[in-house]
Amino acid sequence: xxxxxxxxxxxxxxxxxxxxxxxxxxxxxxxxxxxxxxxxxxxxxxxxxxxxxxxxxxxxxxxxxxxxxxxxxxxxxxxxxxxxxxxxxxxxxxxxxxxxxxxxxxxxxxxx
Amino acid sequence: xxxxxxxxxxxxxxxxxxxxxxxxxxxxxxxxxxxxxxxxxxxxxxxxxxxxxxxxxxxxxxxxxxxxxxxxxxxxxxxxxxxxxxxxxxxxxxxxxxxxxxxxxxxxxxxxxxxx
Numbered sequence: 283x284x285x286x287x288x289x290x291x292x293x294x295x296x297x298x299x300x301x302x303x304x305x306x307x308x309x310x311x312x313x314x315x316x317x318x319x320x321x322x323x324x325x326x327x328x329x330x331x332x333x334x335x336x337x338x339x340x341x342x343x344x345x346x347x348x349x350x351x352x353x354x355x356x357x358x359x360x361x362x363x364x365x366x367x368x369x370x371x372x373x374x375x376x377x378x379x380x381x382x383x384x385x386x387x388x389x390x391x392x393x394x
Numbered sequence: 395x396x397x398x399x400x401x402x403x404x405x406x407x408x409x410x411x412x413x414x415x416x417x418x419x420x421x422x423x424x425x426x427x428x429x430x431x432x433x434x435x436x437x438x439x440x441x442x443x444x445x446x447x448x449x450x451x452x453x454x455x456x457x458x459x460x461x462x463x464x465x466x467x468x469x470x471x472x473x474x475x476x477x478x479x480x481x482x483x484x485x486x487x488x489x490x491x492x493x494x495x496x497x498x499x500x501x502x503x504x505x506x507x508x509x510x
Contacts, residue, residue, distance in 0.1 A: 285437060312496060313496040315498050315499075317501075322485075322504070322506065323503050323504060324398075324400070324487045324489075324501035324502050324503045324504045325438070325487075325501045326501070327498050327499075327500065330498050332496070370437065370438070372499075374496045379443075380426045380428075380443065380491045380499075381428075381440065381443065382499060384437050384438045384440075385437065386437050387436075387437050389435075
């Protein structure tokens with residue numbers, strides 16, 4: 283099935299550093315979501331974006347809905363060890379369907 | 395707290411066994427639920443959309459007779475892996491949508507299925 287491209291694929295950072303990741307699509311989306319998945323668990327919703335240009339924060343997390351509607355960005359400030367996990371973006375494009383398309387994931391590892 | 399409950403969280407069974415996985419929306423009615431499959435270090439791959447009171451919509455390449463989906467109530471969808479074989483071993487995750495079509499999906503905690 284179709285997937286969104288996420289970058290980077292994985293990253294190792296030091297505790298306290300800021301993290302940036304993005305998600306790109308070849309088509310336009312009307313909703314972007316960001317999830318975090320811990321090992322052996324289901325994804326947990328972090329942030330939902332509904333308008334082009336929208337910037338939304340959730341604690342140390344900030345996400346943006348790209349102006350072109352073909353991309354989205356997630357930033358984590360002052361990373362801590364519990365930020366480790368896989369971050370997925372998801373986009374909704376087609377009206378009349380509940381389906382989301384998921385990104386390939388960014389695996390984050392934080393070094394204490 | 396969790397809004398979607400999935401059960402069981404872990405199953406080990408012999409080849410040829412059929413396995414049923416339940417997905418429940420806890421505090422809302424979900425006319426639509428989704429079933430995903432996830433291989434190690436990979437993303438979620440949508441298997442099917444479960445529609446309350448009607449047949450599920452399967453993604454291309456997913457065997458309908460292999461993965462039976464029943465959405466008999468507004469809070470429960472089940473996935474049955476029939477005559478499971480080792481290649482069916484995977485992490486299966488369900489999700490539910492709380493409202494309008496573009497509202498976020500909320501996920502269960504997943505079921506680790508291991509077929510011996």
